[in-house]
Amino acid sequence: MADKPNRLAREKSPYLLQHAANPVDWYPWGEKPFRVAAEKDRPLFVSIGYSTCHWCHVMAGESFTDSDTVALLNRWFVSVKVDREERPDVDQLYMAAIMTMNGHGGWPLSVFLLPDGRPFYCATYIPPDSMPGRIGFTDLLKQLHQVWVNDRGALEAVANSVLEAIQPVVSKPVAVVPVETSAAATFQAFKHAFDPVWGGFGQAPKFPRPVVLRFLMHYFHYAKERSSLDIALTTLRKMAGGGVYDQVGGGFHRYSVDHQWRIPHFEKMLYDQAQLVQALLDALCATAEPFFAEIADQTLGYTLCA
Numbered sequence: 628m629a630d631k632p633n634r635l636a637r638e639k640s641p642y643l644l645q646h647a648a649n650p651v652d653w654y655p656w657g658e659k660p661f662r663v664a665a666e667k668d669r670p671l672f673v674s675i676g677y678s679t680c681h682w683c684h685v686m687a688g689e690s691f692t693d694s695d696t697v698a699l700l701n702r703w704f705v706s707v708k709v710d711r712e713e714r715p716d717v718d719q720l721y722m723a724a725i726m727t728m729n730g731h732g733g734w735p736l737s738v739f740l741l742p743d744g745r746p747f748y749c750a751t752y753i754p755p756d757s758m759p760g761r762i763g764f765t766d767l768l769k770q771l772h773q774v775w776v777n778d779r780g781a782l783e784a785v786a787n788s789v790l791e792a793i794q795p796v797v798s799k800p801v802a803v804v805p806v807e808t809s810a811a812a813t814f815q816a817f818k819h820a821f822d823p824v825w826g827g828f829g830q831a832p833k834f835p836r837p838v839v840l841r842f843l844m845h846y847f848h849y850a851k852e853r854s855s856l857d858i859a860l861t862t863l864r865k866m867a868g869g870g871v872y873d874q875v876g877g878g879f880h881r882y883s884v885d886h887q888w889r890i891p892h893f894e895k896m897l898y899d900q901a902q903l904v905q906a907l908l909d910a911l912c913a914t915a916e917p918f919f920a921e922i923a924d925q926t927l928g929y930t931l932c933a
Contacts, residue, residue, distance in 0.1 A: 642678040642710040650697045653708045664705040664742040670775055675709040675718050675736040678911055681894050683735040683750040689755040690764045699768045723793040725749035742855055745786035814846050819832035821858050826865035831886040844909045867922045875931030879903050900930045
């Protein structure tokens, strides 16, 4: 633990405050860390997460409180903590970068930047120690430092290619599409991705996606498209009957590891409970089935007792 709180202790974000006692010399997002990086001729390490992110806490416990790792971070890098719920614009920018570089993203989002903000290395959770096929955080810091000192041109080249690739994403104007056209296209996309046997969309892992379910039920009322309602109801029934729903304590887990909703990822999010209750009540209004009221009641009961 740090002898005294770091700069994050002056922030309002719950996520940043969770890291206020780290020995990492954190900066909140702003102009100052970039100015410091330029003055000290160091790259930046930007760690983006949110307060209920499981792997964010895992990485914090493994690396951001480890004295040897922290010493390297504080000596060679300027470190910045970002709450993605407070700064979705920053998260969106560097999520586009990691998707371009790696083809997938997630949180914690771990990004290394040139002092002008261009990313040259992106990852999500990074384990503390290297293992076959995966570099550890301490070894990564050492390698990036060596490249920074001895071959900075390589980092510039990577950063330029990433910036060129994501430029259309971050600067693309928003097209104006009629509501009828966009709603119909959205419905068709979800219909195509729907699993008619187990409900939900796509393959494992499967997330509840309550906003999608509510859209489908609202689209049923809007367009009189019965299959839209059936997709939502099937998904809710399969979820409520599977392991992603806590059959003992109530409430929904964050997602299912398998495509049949049997094996949950054991983490419950408050915002999932709130949105799924809304979806269940939409289903109740559409069908008058007591089943949906019962699951909603149990979910609220879990939330009140949690």
